[in-house]
Amino acid sequence: MKSRLARAAAALMAAGGLAAVFSGCSAKKTEQEVIHLKMAVADADNSAQAEGAREIAREVEKATDGMIQIEVLAGGTLGGERDTIELAMLGGIDIVTCANSVFTQWIPEMSILDQPYLFTNEAQAHGAVDGRVGDLIEREALDKLNLHVIGYMESGFRNVFSKEPIQSIEDFHGVKIRTMQNPYHMAAFESFGAIPTAMAASEQFTALQQGTIDACENAVSNCLNNGFYEVTKNITYTNHAFVYILVSMSDHAWNRIPEELRPAFMEAVNRGYNTERKLLKQANEDAVKIMEEEKGVAFHDIDVTALQEAYKQLAEKKGYRFDQEWQEALEEAIRENP
The missing domain is CATH 3.40.190.170 (Bacterial extracellular solute-binding protein, family 7)
Structure with a gap:
């Protein structure tokens, strides 16, 4: 620290x-000062x-x-x-x-x-x-x-940016993907068959160029803003997390x-x-339109249900549990916004 x-x-x-x-x-400022x-x-x-x-x-x-x-x-x-x-x-x-x-x-x-x-x-x-x-x-x-x-x-829902197309859960097998230092996000990609790697955001571009990782994940606009589209020509709508x-x-x-x-x-x-x-x-x-029409990036859908089920099984195996007060508050928000 x-x-x-x-x-x-x-x-x-x-x-x-x-x-x-x-x-x-x-x-000490008076109330009349900015x-x-x-x-x-x-x-x-x-x-x-x-x-x-x-x-x-x-x-x-x-x-x-x-x-x-x-x-x-x-x-x-x-x-x-x-x-x-x-x-x-x-x-x-x-x-x-x-x-x-x-x-x-x-x-x-x-x-x-x-x-x-x-x-x-x-x-x-x-x-x-x-x-x-x-x-x-x-x-x-x-x-x-x-x-x-x-x-x-x-930064909303996060999606996957990859060098090779990912269109099914099987396509995740062996893919080295950068994630945040977050055990739940890492567990998700582990459950998909990928190899999650936590690293600083500032290191991602170089890691992609050098082949240290094959993919990363974030909001779609960040792929454009950070120039990841130069290396990752595929984006998959996984919507796996909200930040x-x-x-x-x-x-x-x-x-x-x-x-x-x-x-x-x-x-x-x-x-x-x-x-x-x-x-x-x-x-x-705007980023989808620019990258699709001008940067040669391909966008892919995927069976999100298969991803959800894979993560659910691993989460149960790991025994994830959360504070009851927070769980009830969260369930209320989900229930009220179907």
Whole structure:
């Protein structure tokens, strides 16, 4: 942890100095002065997540008549997801974004959201974090991390990008595929017959070029944004997992916002992250068209039922179990959004 903090601190200094980020070091502001906040985004500057963050900033500035201004620093400028979360816990960064799986390091109950084939549609996924599951996340994040989870952007359903076509579960046999460091995602590909390999996102392109891996997986728009289409000319609609991008705020930054501005602030953040969800959907649709028509990428359907059954059997064998309170909240969201 210390080495990650050191790297992130160095990045912060390069981006403008720790003194500017640790707002507690400056003189106390009056309510008439502008509140400047920094928001770290790990995703690329051209991603839907980065644009969603900028939309949050615009909505907040408009809703507060310019009293709260958010500077978005995308592309991992301030460090990786874990780096920035740890700094936010200390009050060193105001607002951060990260995938839900990162939070399981401190909130193990959240691993329930890492299950493959958990949701059959976006409404179920949204209903979970916009409802009781979101309440549980926010409670635990404040209690254990000293962070206020203020919104839920997303990278949505993930699909497989591969060098060779994958059109059936048999085609997964022996395929070396990069996954997140997530035991449930890795178990899914293991059940399909693939060889899951956890590695940093930044290493994927080179690994694909060098043949260290044969495939990777993410939202379709990321295949275009990150140039994976240059190496992986096949995309299979596995829709095997849904990933949220949580927007979290340090307690120190939260307490800088006057109580009378907090309702407007939160409503603005809500509008911003709901816009990101729409932007991501459009980005995925645009990416399919561009890659299919201009980049020579082939898109394949697959029997998802066979994949679901394979994972289900392995999950039962491994004995995966989840917290009952979280399980009930999740089942409620799924039941209410068939």
